[in-house]
Amino acid sequence: MPKLIKKLAVLTSGGDSPGMNAAIRSVVRTCAYHNIQCIGVYRGYEGLIEGDFKEMDARSVRGIINKGGTILKSARSKEFRTKEGRQKAHKHLIENNVDGLVVIGGDGSFTGALIFNQEFGFPVMGIPGTIDNDIFGTSHTLGFDTALNTVVDAIDKIRDTASSHNRLFFIEVMGRDAGHIALNTGVAGGAEEILIPEEDLGMERLVDSLNRSRKTGKTSSIVVVAEGDKIGKNIFELKDYVDQNMEGYDVRVSVLGHMQRGGPPSCFDRVLASRMGVKAVESLLEGKTNFMVGLLNSKMELTPLDKAIKGKTKINLELLRVSDIMST
Ligand code: F6P
Numbered sequence: 001m002p003k004l005i006k007k008l009a010v011l012t013s014g015g016d017s018p019g020m021n022a023a024i025r026s027v028v029r030t031c032a033y034h035n036i037q038c039i040g041v042y043r044g045y046e047g048l049i050e051g052d053f054k055e056m057d058a059r060s061v062r063g064i065i066n067k068g069g070t071i072l073k074s075a076r077s078k079e080f081r082t083k084e085g086r087q088k089a090h091k092h093l094i095e096n097n098v099d100g101l102v103v104i105g106g107d108g109s110f111t112g113a114l115i116f117n118q119e120f121g122f123p124v125m126g127i128p129g130t131i132d133n134d135i136f137g138t139s140h141t142l143g144f145d146t147a148l149n150t151v152v153d154a155i156d157k158i159r160d161t162a163s164s165h166n167r168l169f170f171i172e173v174m175g176r177d178a179g180h181i182a183l184n185t186g187v188a189g190g191a192e193e194i195l196i197p198e199e200d201l202g203m204e205r206l207v208d209s210l211n212r213s214r215k216t217g218k219t220s221s222i223v224v225v226a227e228g229d230k231i232g233k234n235i236f237e238l239k240d241y242v243d244q245n246m247e248g249y250d251v252r253v254s255v256l257g258h259m260q261r262g263g264p265p266s267c268f269d270r271v272l273a274s275r276m277g278v279k280a281v282e283s284l285l286e287g288k289t290n291f292m293v294g295l296l297n298s299k300m301e302l303t304p305l306d307k308a309i310k311g312k313t314k315i316n317l318e319l320l321r322v323s324d325i326m327s328t
Helices: 020-033 044-050 083-095 107-120 144-164 180-188 203-215 235-245 257-261 267-285 305-310 317-326
Strands: 007-012 037-041 053-056 100-105 124-128 167-173 193-195 221-226 250-255 291-296 299-304
Touching: 007 020, 007 044, 020 037, 020 100, 020 267, 037 044, 044 083, 044 107, 083 107, 100 107, 100 267, 107 124, 107 305, 124 267, 124 305, 144 167, 144 180, 144 221, 144 250, 144 257, 144 267, 167 180, 167 235, 180 193, 180 221, 180 317, 193 203, 203 221, 203 235, 235 250, 267 291, 267 299, 291 305, 299 305
Parallel strands: 007 037, 007 100, 100 124, 124 291, 167 221, 167 250, 193 221
Antiparallel strands: 037 053, 291 299
C-alpha cells in the first residue's frame, strides 16, 4: 500500500518557460480539490536546500494563468548535485511533513529528481517545462507553443525590413541541442533555409541553395538558425562566409535571445499546463512515482523519468521535407 499523501510540494527549475505559472496553479488547485495541502518551493532546488517554502491554497494562485515566467522563481542548483545538498533538501521536506514533490522543468531538473528518489525513496513527479521541446515522452513541452508564436511574430517583422532592403537575414532562435523551434518557425515564417543541429547542411550547400533562390526571382531571404546548429562556429561566422561567397546580398544577423522565453502563455500552453498539473498530482495520489506527465496522441500519459531523460526526441522528418518543398 502506498503511503497516504497529505501534503505535496511544487517547484520550478532550470530555464523558465511560459506556462509554468499555469502549471503551478493547476498543481495547487488539484491539491485543494483533493483536500491535501500544498507548499510552493522558491528558486527550484536551491529553495529546497534552504527550506524556502510557502504554503499555497487555491486563492494564492489567482491571476497567474496568463503570466509568463514563474512566481516561484527558478534556478540551476549546483549544491543539489551533491549528496550533502540533497540531504539538506530531504530534511526540510520531512520537517515540513511533505509526502511528494512535483518538479516542473527540463531534463536536468528531472535527473535531480530521479537521484533524489533513488537516495531517499521520496515520491517525485515531473512536468516538462522548457521552450526547446527536447524531452522524450511528450509531443509538446510547456512553453514550446508560446515560443513558436513569439518567434513567428519576430520573423514576420524582420521579413518586412528584409524585403524593403533586399536583404538576407540570418535569424538565430533558441534550441541548444534541438532544432524543433527552428524547424517549426522556419516553415511557419516562410524561411528559405532552416539550419538545425540534427541535420548538417554545410556552408557550400547553403550558399548554392541561396543562389538558386535568387535565380528564381527572390530578392530577399530569411534563414532560421537553431542556436545549437553546427554549420558554423556561430551565426556571425555564417554571415561572414555568405558575405564572402555570395554577391549582391546585404546580409544581416538577428539573434532573438531570451525574449523567446517570456510573455503570456498561448491558449495551448495554458490548457496543457492545466492538464499536466492535474495528472501529476493525481498520479502521486495513486502512489505512482518517478514519472513524467506528457501529451502523447492528445492524451495525458506517464513516461518513466529515466526514459524521459535518456530518450531522444526525433526531429519531424516530414516537416523537414515540407520545408524543402516550400523553399522551391
Ligand atoms: O530553456 C532552454 C534554453 O532556452 C536553451 O535553448 C538555451 O540555450 C538556454 O535556455 C539558455 O538559458 P540560460 O541563459 O538561462 O542559461
